[in-house]
Amino acid sequence: MATLLRCLVTAGVLLLPGLALADSWRIEPVNVVDVATGDVAEDQAVLVIDGRIDAIGARGSVSGGDRVVDGMGGYLLPGLAEMHAHVPPASRGEQYVQDVLHLYLANGITTIRGMLGEPAHLVLRAQLASGEVVGPRLVTSGPSFNGNTVDTPQEGAARVIEQFEAGYDFLKIHPGMSRESFIAVATQARQIGIPFAGHVSFQTGLHTALEYHQATIDHLDAYAEAMVPEDHPLHGQAPQWFGLNLADGMDMTRVANLARETADADVWQVPTQSLFETTTGEEPLEDLLARPGMDMLGDELRANWVGAVHNFRGQVPAEQRGHFLDARRALLAAMQEAGVGMLLGSDAPQIMNVPGYSVHQELAYLVGAGLTPLQALQSGTINVARFFDEPDRGQARAGMVADLVLLRGNPLVDIAQSATVIGVAREGRWYDRATLDALLDGVRDRKL
Numbered sequence: 001m002a003t004l005l006r007c008l009v010t011a012g013v014l015l016l017p018g019l020a021l022a023d024s025w026r027i028e029p030v031n032v033v034d035v036a037t038g039d040v041a042e043d044q045a046v047l048v049i050d051g052r053i054d055a056i057g058a059r060g061s062v063s064g065g066d067r068v069v070d071g072m073g074g075y076l077l078p079g080l081a082e083m084h085a086h087v088p089p090a091s092r093g094e095q096y097v098q099d100v101l102h103l104y105l106a107n108g109i110t111t112i113r114g115m116l117g118e119p120a121h122l123v124l125r126a127q128l129a130s131g132e133v134v135g136p137r138l139v140t141s142g143p144s145f146n147g148n149t150v151d152t153p154q155e156g157a158a159r160v161i162e163q164f165e166a167g168y169d170f171l172k173i174h175p176g177m178s179r180e181s182f183i184a185v186a187t188q189a190r191q192i193g194i195p196f197a198g199h200v201s202f203q204t205g206l207h208t209a210l211e212y213h214q215a216t217i218d219h220l221d222a223y224a225e226a227m228v229p230e231d232h233p234l235h236g237q238a239p240q241w242f243g244l245n246l247a248d249g250m251d252m253t254r255v256a257n258l259a260r261e262t263a264d265a266d267v268w269q270v271p272t273q274s275l276f277e278t279t280t281g282e283e284p285l286e287d288l289l290a291r292p293g294m295d296m297l298g299d300e301l302r303a304n305w306v307g308a309v310h311n312f313r314g315q316v317p318a319e320q321r322g323h324f325l326d327a328r329r330a331l332l333a334a335m336q337e338a339g340v341g342m343l344l345g346s347d348a349p350q351i352m353n354v355p356g357y358s359v360h361q362e363l364a365y366l367v368g369a370g371l372t373p374l375q376a377l378q379s380g381t382i383n384v385a386r387f388f389d390e391p392d393r394g395q396a397r398a399g400m401v402a403d404l405v406l407l408r409g410n411p412l413v414d415i416a417q418s419a420t421v422i423g424v425a426r427e428g429r430w431y432d433r434a435t436l437d438a439l440l441d442g443v444r445d446r447k448l
């Protein structure tokens, strides 16, 4: 029965909801990138059976598989993660939600961490896991903890239990909670065993977030405030746009210490540097709008994003924006150096960050900040597996879950090659370029 089902499913005759596609195939020739070491094994064959990598070896030494996929001499890596993703709410409609998921997958993203969950996302998580819905694996937060949803420490603690029992993977922290509420949430979360992650509110402050071991700090939130010396006139001012208004007061000599303290507290970072380089950098807007993926935007969303960029750039002189970005780049480099766990995330769909495409943008910005291409790729692969404590993910090795991306060129030599996706495997399901293009064409027709 299993074999019959497998054949029917492979032939595309049957696609039962909830049925994992039992499939076996061999891809060759490929150059397999070891993201742990940066070694590349050339001219390899990779055998995938039932969603896992069964064997990897020199071409000719590995046989088996119901079919052979042409690897085209490409570079095979573990699939990437977008660790600050936004899955649209179900109220946007099923098609819109799926379009966003397709953009991720077609760009080689096989895991997303949804940063603003809702009950419908729990259902979606299961549908993505079973293959009923095409897209990356979803790890999701619940609805946000913020100044509007949490009034008192008691309310905060109760909300932790509620979301834990509902089955969310982690808690999303947004601005606005009092320090007391944050501590109550953090304490309850640690007791019950659910991670909390996201923003660091001004009332909480960086050192409290470190002390309570927030799982991730996203956007480098609260570091700008912590870089302004006590005797500076900007000290104690509330940050706007993650401290853009504090740029002139940020003391670069604090960078190394903050990186060390972060490493010591084992608090991971999802910098979403792309969000800041695009909104507060100097690259002409026409050039940003000409980037790959921008043709997916509908007029309304495009106008929104253009307006936001004008707003950020218009409010603040170029020199101050430059200092803000320099400080962020210095923090990134120092954190990598200090051994802070770095995670790839761009915040999509948000200003100038088209889902999927923006991860490649982020990789380039990380390299621009001083990470090596290997370190940048690790932030979206092996680091993610370590963060989630999933030793069978995040590498292209025998025994691992077959979440893979095939690239035309070697991203270790040129990080821009990360965008040259020619195929994606999602838990063993192979999507070739033509299939991915068909998904993208659909989104391009409908627009975001």
Ligand SMILES: [Zn+2]
Binding pocket: 084, 086, 115, 347
């Ligand atoms: Zn976000």
